[in-house]
Amino acid sequence: MPHAPTDPNYDRLGSLNLTHNVIEEAGEIVQKARTAFTSRKNRQLNKKYGITGKTILTCNPSQNFIREQFYEPYVALGGGDCQTWEFENENGEPVYVEVGGVRHRARRAFIRSLPTDNPFLSENYIEVLNSLPPSERKRLKDGDWDYQDDENQLSRAYLIRTADEAPTDAVKYAGCDPSRGGDGCIFSELSDHVVTDMVRIDIPKGDPDLDIGTYVG
Numbered sequence: 001m002p003h004a005p006t007d008p009n010y011d012r013l014g015s016l017n018l019t020h021n022v023i024e025e026a027g028e029i030v031q032k033a034r035t036a037f038t039s040r041k042n043r044q045l046n047k048k049y050g051i052t053g054k055t056i057l058t059c060n061p062s063q064n065f066i067r068e069q070f071y072e073p074y075v076a077l078g079g080g081d082c083q084t085w086e087f088e089n090e091n092g093e094p095v096y097v098e099v100g101g102v103r104h105r106a107r108r109a110f111i112r113s114l115p116t117d118n119p120f121l122s123e124n125y126i127e128v129l130n131s132l133p134p135s136e137r138k139r140l141k142d143g144d145w146d147y148q149d150d151e152n153q154l155s156r157a158y159l160i161r162t163a164d165e166a167p168t169d170a171v172k173y174a175g176c177d178p179s180r181g182g183d184g185c186i187f188s189e190l191s192d193h194v195v196t197d198m199v200r201i202d203i204p205k206g207d208p209d210l211d212i213g214t215y216v217g
Helices: 031-038 065-076 123-130 134-140 157-161
Strands: 021-023 055-057 082-086 096-099 102-105 107-111 172-177 183-191 194-203
Touching: 021 031, 065 082, 065 107, 123 134
Parallel strands: 021 055
Antiparallel strands: 082 107, 096 102, 172 183, 183 194
């Protein structure tokens, strides 16, 4: 479902009548495409046979809506092989589905799997994954959602990517210009885009208690 400038709302999917839907490589599409496609379920034989339409998304680790809506809740619930939870719409309202004339709270689930879980996968394919650059190997073979991170980074890549998603009506922000030993960390407070306060904390050179990693959460 590639983006088409002449069809920004994916109206070309409007004629589909589906029982269920499956989207492979969901990390390669935008959320609006997913929403348009999944809205077409429950339209073919569902009522006749009492079938509740479901959506299945498959993906490799990615940094789009899949992470925010599925992976992060899965982690918050404890991770493991699978987690399920009730979910709400964008307005914070419960979502319901009807089964046999009875309304039930809709649920989402995240099932974690790796290439090595597939007994039919070629050993040569695993070797290909082992030969990939570190970030791609972590993403495609190890299922690591923080594949962009390395030990020399100050902040996780995902946090940097979402830093510009702060509420537009926020009136105060805090920023930090970090430093290693022998220099100073500068903390700034901004109010309505104006710096209102600054604090400098000198970092003694070679002090193990003030290593940068200690202050990164």
